[in-house]
Amino acid sequence: MSATATWQRPARAIAADVRAGRLAPGDAAESGFDGPGARWEHDVHATLSTDAAARSRAAAKAPKEGRLAGVPVLLKDNLCTLDHPTTCGSRILGSWRSPYDATVVRRLREAGAVIVGKGNMDEFAMGSSTEFSAFGPTRNPFDLARVPGGSSGGPAAAVAYGLVPLALGSDTGGSVRQPAAFCGVLGLKPTYGRLSRYGLVAFGSSLDQVGIFARHVGDVAEAYVVLAGADPFDASMREGPAPDVSAWDAGVAGLRFGWPSNLWKDGVDEAIVDALERAAGALERAGATRVPFEFLPGAFSVATYYLLATAEASSNLARFDGVRYGHRAAADELSALYARTRGEGFGPEVRRRILLGTYALSAGYHDQFYAKAQRARTRIAREYAEAFARCDLLLMPTTPTPPFKLGEKTDDPLAMYLSDVFTIGANLAGIPGLSVPMGLASGLPVGVQLLGPADAEPVLLRAARALEAEGRVGDIPTGYEWEFTWPGKR
């Protein structure tokens, strides 16, 4: 492996070298931005802000003993940082700089990680393709004509093309798992309340979780150890210590995985069905048992999710009004100030969801929409609980299709919403989900999803590791090498 490929190595290997004094803390971070890295970034547009000076300052300060010593990390741009702007992919925040670091960011720094910049995203995390970024879309490194997924498309693409071995996103309805599947990397949405949301700009507060992107199962576990656990600044966290994921390589012998094949009878791409079969086979070979059953939590979960998430968003995004920070439109009276600032500052998808959510909470509609969705959510959570009485984890699709083309769904919000059908259940139920890459099909990444009951992160990582051991995860995917002319080049 050449010296310029430092960043391609697992986060744990980089940290071990830094701890042993074989590597300077800033080296891995810099190597991603040199030479070919810049060309990749030029075409993919995974980042919104990177700052060499901030990187070297961060590297100089990074503790060399930490678990993530010298590991470069890209953050989705809705995580508040002192040393970079935080835009949420929106114009409304203008040139706002956070006066504080998000708790997860602080923990990364304390573990020695070097924050290299901020990743592109759908505006306020609303979208499934990163096309709703106010700063231009991110493209899929495997096919530049296709989307990287979203809303955390930037961080997912950056891990895929190799800028960083580790990135953080946020997952409100699949925004980590879906881009992970589209970009051929691992994407973990932890149990609700295991990673602090303090400093994560809220979209749907009861659904949002910070998530982890990596190319290696062991790196996901390492990041989870650093990030998970109580934070007095987030009152919605789960009580008790976070689950111990140190046994991520313990194998799957004796585990039962649910096989709800009714979910992919219709409307799921063949390549994904094939990936599911391959994953199931690999798990069985490693000693796990397939438990087939019917599972239908999806019937009304999309409607439930889009009522609750938009209702919370309509309230969460009310603070962006031009009064205290961010963009302010010229106006000579208050209601015009509000209307113009928000009209100019928010993009079409955000405006649409604020309107939906406002409507769902309005007098006369509250019971019919918001309250009913809350009851549906309780029922969905119960259905997942019942499924997990029969198995230790569920194997199911992350997405119904491989990455779609840019512009394919932007004019059809409903089609875009429906593509979240497999991921939103985990957010509604507050359970962990992990998207695992299963290689390429017709040159495009395919992923499968593992879901478990609350605090089942160790089980999900063990299963993902079993798939990785089959040679499907962790390798740079086919055709994906540093010095190469990649197939995605238009």
Place this chain on the structure above:
Amino acid sequence: MAWEAVIGLECHVQLKTRTKMFCGCPNRFGAEPNANVCPVCLGLPGALPRTNERALEYALRLGAALACEIAGESVFARKNYFYPDMPKNYQVSQYDRPLCVGGSLPIAVDGERHAVPLTRIHCEEDAGKSFHPERHGDRRLSRVDFNRAGVPLLELVTEPALRSPEACAAFLHALRRLVRWLGISDGDMEKGQLRCDANVSLRPAGATTLGTKTELKNLNTIKGVERGVAAEIERQRQLLAAGGRVTQATLLFDADRDRLAVMRSKEHAHDYRYFPEPDLPVLRASEARVAAVRAASPELPWAREARLRETFALPAYDAAVLTESRELSDYFEACVPSGHAKLASNWLMTEVLRVLKERDWSISDWSERVPAARFRGFLAKVAARELPGPVAKQVFSWLADEPGDAGALLERHGVKVASGEETLRPLVRAVIDEHPGPVAQVLAGEERTFGFLVGQVMKKSGGQAVPQEVQRLLREELAARARS
């Protein structure tokens, strides 16, 4: 037609916790604008609230004092509306599951006692403060101070059970006394620590249905509440008497002009789009905790007021004044010499309260210098007639600034108290000898002249004689003269 006013109050009490409701910023009145702010109370992106345990404790104290039903689980909710002094454009409040339900606050109106039933008490956060357009060159600017944003508030809502402006004033007065008594708020209306809105409607006397109500805001003093409600009752009465109808509206009371102005009509009523605050867990108050708070509840002001009337046989007025604050009534009870409650009450209400006012002291400032035991010693001497009036006043004037009991103080200042027959009898005899005319008049039954003779003896004693003693001796000597 005779009309009956039906009034319900919504009161806001600012809690005097050290820090704000949902963050660690100081909860302090009077700091530089925007000095006590952080990402949480400024509503910055990504910031999250965390509940102030002390605020919950204070809320429980009030709920226990008012005999409310206290919910083991209550829920914070977001009240959504846009206003520049609301950092998040929603207020974290409570809606369909408040902390306290029911309960009542005893008040007295014209000597009659009522218990005003309460609907609920809930916890919420205060907003910042807007300063409305000021000219800056050719621009008009509004400014906002967020120091108050996030200060813990309790909202207390009464049933529509009040019937007069005086009852409203009595209610606020009783509430202010209670929150101070419990140590949960300073209740200063001028500082906005206690605020009040009133819902007012009229109905034909004897009716049981409610009329259309209006909401009065901006009632910033107890007097303002009384006058604003009176003005609104009169406005509605005239309107109804003329055959008109009251329309639902929110009115602002202008205390300077004693006038009401419409702020918004019903068509412009807000839709607050309440929903449970997802950033905060259910607010839990365990049965054990609630029981502990109830058990620790102090004797409440109205109970103590009744006890002062009954046990100490004080007039209602005295009992009310002495229970205005818990410290004052504690001090009173600690300084009463056995059997002389009225004497102690008089000294406290007239002399001690005067000193507090003159020196701008609290009762604790006073009791630091004059501990209750010391004051009781003083009062005991007064009660035993060992200190004649003018001497007692003199001793009192030294108490706050000098150490020592009455005897030591008199000695230090070289004042001798003329008491005892040996000292007084010669003075009495001298006065009788010097004033044969008045003596003759008294002996002839002119009682008024007796006072003159007493005065002459007091004068001779330099004001240091005990008047009752002088009277007794004078009667004896005059009787002797009459026999001789």
